[in-house]
Amino acid sequence: LIDYINSWGPMILGHAHKPVVDAVVEKAKKGTSFGMPTEIETKIAELAVLMVPNIDKIRFVNSGTEACMSAVRLARGFTGKDKVIKFAGCYHGHSDSFLIQAGSGASTFGT
Structure with missing residues (x-):
C-alpha cells in the first residue's frame, strides 16, 4: 500500500x-x-x-482546522473586517466557512 x-x-x-x-x-x-x-x-x-x-x-491547537479558525479570528480582530480570502478548490479545514468550494486543489476542477 x-x-x-x-x-x-x-x-x-x-x-x-x-x-x-x-x-x-x-x-x-x-x-x-x-x-x-x-x-x-x-x-x-x-x-x-x-x-x-x-x-x-x-x-x-489540535488540528489544521483549529489553526485556520484561530487565524481568521485573529485577522478579523486585528483588521476589524469580516471578509477573508480563501482559495477555491483547496482544503482549509473542516469548518463551515472553509468548506465552500473546498477540495484538493486543481484536481477538484478536473485538471
Missing part, C-alpha cells in the same frame, strides 16, 4: 517511522492529556520564538 498523500501532511517521515514511534511512546509515558500547557509545550514555544524572532505569541 502506498500512501500518496501522507495523511494530508503530517506523515512526511512515513508511517510508523521507528524514531517517531519511539519518541511518541517515550512522551506518552509521561501522560497523554493535561488540559493545560505543559513544560515541553513551553520549551517548544521558546524554540519557535528563537527560530522566528518576529513571533509575538504562539497558540498550540
